[in-house]
Amino acid sequence: MGLKKELNDGVAAIFRDQWTTRKGRNVPEPEDLKLSNDAVEFDRATILYADLAGSTALVDSKNWWFSAEIYKTFLLCAAKIVRSEGGAITSYDGDRIMGIWVGESQTCPAVRAALKINYAVHKIINPALASQYPSQNYKIKQVVGIDTSSIRAARTGVRGGNDLVWVGRAANYAAKLTDLDLEPRTWITADAYNKLRNSEKLASGKSMWKQYSWTQKDNIKIYGSTYWWPIND
Known part of the structure; x- marks a missing residue:
């Protein structure tokens, strides 16, 4: 079978076949x-994206091995x-990681994770980086986005090379929040904020949170934080 026929048949099957869900x-x-068109449904899940800020400038200006160590230390701590x-952990995508929480307890631990990532960057990675490479004058910055919504998981790709795709608002909004280039290192939607306890x-x-209007998304309400959550053990 030629490639064009494989593509035609595969696309037609995806659009034609009914979905099975559970x-x-x-x-x-x-x-x-x-x-095939098979999906797992969650009434609610909380998605976290943790993104290394400034990675393009990093690889443009530093040695490959230095950039690799930055990537590895950040992703190690985040994971x-x-x-x-x-x-x-549902995926690693270059310099970012996606995490998901399902079940009864999800938004509070996701937010704690985001604030702990901020702690790790400030109190663990950057001090170790300055100690090892004092002449580099480089500091890691990160942005973490969190949202919570209904979501579906489906399998995508081809045999021998496939993974899950997460379809729903939370996955998209959490990823888009990491594009914000402002002082807060952690961004959450209003839906996520409203699920938090006073402890978070x-x-x-x-x-710990300041309210903002998300101009890129019709000025919906979001919250940003510069705080971190100490890691004591």
Whole structure:
């Protein structure tokens, strides 16, 4: 079969075939779904994207090995923090990581993870970087976006090269929030903010969050924070 016929047949099948769906309780693995129109539904999930800011300038101006060490240290810390807060890592995409929380407890641990990533950057990675390379005068910055919504997981790709795609507002908004270039290192939607307890909203009786209007999304309400959550163990 020629490539063009394979593409024509594959596209036609995706548009033609009916979807099979089922409710999800745990984050699925790719092999849990078929490559056909098969999806796992979650009434609500919380998505976190953690993105390394300024990575293009980094690779343009620094040695490859220095850039690789920046990537590796950031993704190491982000991944371990996401897992420590009960999240599942769904993908690594260059200099960013996507985490997901499902079940009863999801938005609070996702936000704690974001604030802990901010702590790790300020208190662990940058001090170690300055100690190892004092002449580089380089500091890591990151942006983390979080949203919560209903979402579906489907398997995409081809045999031997496929993964899950997460379809729903939370995945898109969390990713887009990392494009914001303002002082806050953590951004969450109003829906995510409204799911938080006081322990994730307040520090010493003072709000950790400032309300903003997201001009790129019809001025909807979002919240940004410069705070971090200490990692004590």
